[in-house]
Amino acid sequence: MAKVFEKTKMLTDAPFHYCPGCTHGIAHRLVAEVLEEIGAEGHCIGIASVGCSVFAYNYFNCDMLQASHGRAPAVATGAKRADPSNIVFAYQGDGDLASIGMAEIVHAATRGEKITVIFINNAIYGMTGGQMAPTTLEGQKATTCIYGRNPEINGNPVKMCELLATLTGPSFIARESLADVKYIVAAKKAIKKAFEHQMKGDGFTMVELLSSCPTNWHMTPEQALEYVRGDMEKLYPLGVFKEV
Amino acid sequence: MSEKKLMKGNEAIAEAAIRGGCRFFAGYPITPQNEIPEYMSWRLFEVGGQFVQSESEVAAINMVYGAAGAGARAMTSSSSPGISLKQEGISYIAGAELPCVIINMVRGGPGLGGIQPAQSDYFQATKGGGHGDYHMLVYGPSSVQECVDILYNAFDKADEYRIPVMILGDGMLGQIMEAVTLPEMKDVSKLPEKKWAATGKNTGENRRIINSLYIEPDELESLNRKLFDRYALIAERETKYEEYLCDDAEIVLTAYGTVARIAKSAVNILRENGIKAGLLRPITLYPFPSKAFLEVANRPSVRRFVCSELSMGQMIEDVKLAVEGKKPVDFYGRTGGNVMTPEDIVEFVRTEVLK
Numbered sequence: 001m002a003k004v005f006e007k008t009k010m011l012t013d014a015p016f017h018y019c020p021g022c023t024h025g026i027a028h029r030l031v032a033e034v035l036e037e038i039g040a041e042g043h044c045i046g047i048a049s050v051g052c053s054v055f056a057y058n059y060f061n062c063d064m065l066q067a068s069h070g071r072a073p074a075v076a077t078g079a080k081r082a083d084p085s086n087i088v089f090a091y092q093g094d095g096d097l098a099s100i101g102m103a104e105i106v107h108a109a110t111r112g113e114k115i116t117v118i119f120i121n122n123a124i125y126g127m128t129g130g131q132m133a134p135t136t137l138e139g140q141k142a143t144t145c146i147y148g149r150n151p152e153i154n155g156n157p158v159k160m161c162e163l164l165a166t167l168t169g170p171s172f173i174a175r176e177s178l179a180d181v182k183y184i185v186a187a188k189k190a191i192k193k194a195f196e197h198q199m200k201g202d203g204f205t206m207v208e209l210l211s212s213c214p215t216n217w218h219m220t221p222e223q224a225l226e227y228v229r230g231d232m233e234k235l236y237p238l239g240v241f242k243e244v
Numbered sequence: 245m246s247e248k249k250l251m252k253g254n255e256a257i258a259e260a261a262i263r264g265g266c267r268f269f270a271g272y273p274i275t276p277q278n279e280i281p282e283y284m285s286w287r288l289f290e291v292g293g294q295f296v297q298s299e300s301e302v303a304a305i306n307m308v309y310g311a312a313g314a315g316a317r318a319m320t321s322s323s324s325p326g327i328s329l330k331q332e333g334i335s336y337i338a339g340a341e342l343p344c345v346i347i348n349m350v351r352g353g354p355g356l357g358g359i360q361p362a363q364s365d366y367f368q369a370t371k372g373g374g375h376g377d378y379h380m381l382v383y384g385p386s387s388v389q390e391c392v393d394i395l396y397n398a399f400d401k402a403d404e405y406r407i408p409v410m411i412l413g414d415g416m417l418g419q420i421m422e423a424v425t426l427p428e429m430k431d432v433s434k435l436p437e438k439k440w441a442a443t444g445k446n447t448g449e450n451r452r453i454i455n456s457l458y459i460e461p462d463e464l465e466s467l468n469r470k471l472f473d474r475y476a477l478i479a480e481r482e483t484k485y486e487e488y489l490c491d492d493a494e495i496v497l498t499a500y501g502t503v504a505r506i507a508k509s510a511v512n513i514l515r516e517n518g519i520k521a522g523l524l525r526p527i528t529l530y531p532f533p534s535k536a537f538l539e540v541a542n543r544p545s546v547r548r549f550v551c552s553e554l555s556m557g558q559m560i561e562d563v564k565l566a567v568e569g570k571k572p573v574d575f576y577g578r579t580g581g582n583v584m585t586p587e588d589i590v591e592f593v594r595t596e597v598l599k
Binding site for chain 2: 009012041042043044045047054057061062063064065066067068071075076077078079080081082083085086087088103104106107111
């Protein structure tokens with residue numbers, strides 16, 4: 001029988017621990033497929049961060065370093081510079097990247113570190129049980145803003161692509177969504193572009209992926225994807241913010 | 245070829261690290277250690293290495309984690325407040341069993357403290373510092389030459405035991421200029437292969453993961469036990485100290501680093517005045533040379549120990565534990581960036597110890 005589909009060899013056989021309806025699995029597969037397509041096997045290091053994707057080191061079929069909370073871009077900087085022939089990527093969530101790790105992401109970007117950051121924005125702290133994230137939308141409920149995020153009390157959500165695109169160091173900054181098949185296809189293209197820029201040595205690259213968290217949003221998977229396509233995309237528009 | 249040069253402590257440390265194989269450095273400016281990153285920023289590129297001036301001490305130690313995890317000989321340096329910021333990263337490095345070298349040119353504290361020499365980070369360096377059960381291999385050199393000799397081999401020790409190595413200096417040691425003999429450059433291409441390093445070259449069953457997360461209690465406990473078995477081995481093999489005129493000594497001074505030099509002068513003055521004094525100087529602060537202290541304490545000639553530090557008394561706790569109450573231990577210290585003279589120690593011995 002002819003084989004018409006195969007799992008990418010850049011993922012291990014370890015079963016994902018993610019909740020039903022979570023889009024981390026899609027993001028993992030897209031990144032792994034791109035790594036395979038660009039021929040990263042055998043010269044690739046991944047950096048796992050702290051949050052739901054902490055166990056990413058079990059899933060990507062390459063050497064992996066697990067970083068402390070927020071520091072993945074610094075760890076990636078060290079790993080890349082130790083051997084610049086490697087393709088190096090960090091996989092971070094919104095709490096990790098846009099809150100505790102704000103300094104590391106901004107400075108890795110402005111230094112133009114030749115790394116690729118995959119930024120999962122699901123507007124919530126998933127692993128710790130649904131607290132407000134730096135990217136939580138105004139009015140969105142979380143366990144530390146139970147009446148919905150109120151900018152007067154909780155401050156405003158941060159837009160990372162817009163912020164990083166103002167810097168000189170990045171060569172590719174894009175935001176895509178995982179909430180629909182056509183978006184997923186576009187997301188893969190953006191991820192591939194980011195890695196290609198890294199391979200050419202152009203500078204820092206990041207792809208933000210709007211993602212869903214049905215468990216902590218207290219929605220069904222379908223409602224959660226609808227929320228991404230609606231409210232989230234309104235605040236966080238999709239597209240390429242910088243490419244040089 | 246070895247060569248003799250007049251060098252500032254901080255610069256000699258940087259050069260010795262490079263000759264010992266250091267090829268990655270990340271650091272953030274803080275007085276009194278700035279000559280180390282400044283020297284590294286041009287020198288490392290001459291030998292094919294990498295230097296990053298990081299956005300913070302937190303980022304610097306995590307860059308070291310990344311470079312060491314990928315197999316490079318990596319180092320960072322800072323001074324007390326900056327070393328406090330690195331503690332989380334040091335704990336992760338210890339947990340992930342990564343080799344690296346960390347320099348602390350200690351200044352006074354707590355808080356922002358001052359910029360003058362101090363030894364008030366002894367507890368932080370030797371008892372853990374960050375969270376969790378771990379230790380570093382900690383050296384307290386007392387001259388620029390000793391800094392060079394220790395740094396030259398520090399990466400070998402770090403690699404051998406997969407442990408962070410800390411050099412606990414002080415502002416004085418970093419700033420002083422002395423003649424040093426520099427050893428020849430080690431050939432980094434001939435170093436033993438790191439079979440555990442995440443070099444990027446491995447897939448499938450050979451994949452290498454640098455990690456300090458152990459969700460299963462039994463797995464974490466076995467890591468803890470494995471680390472402490474290693475520390476016991478390090479204590480057996482790597483403990484270093486110097487004995488000076490202790491054979492017939494009645495008063496045994498003890499001090500490390502810069503203070504040990506002052507104490508050595510005090511021993512000479514006391515001897516000239518007919519007081520039989522000696523010096524027992526720990527060179528490794530962790531592991532602490534406890535056996536040597538107990539052996540000296542058991543000598544019938546020894547009456548008292550005098551522990552001298554640039555702190556309110558930190559190493560004295562290890563001295564007291566080591567001598568098991570066999571002999572009394574007095575303390576003389578200065579703080580705030582003040583440094584005692586040999587005469588100050590002599591005066592303390594005359595008026596407080598021999599009273």
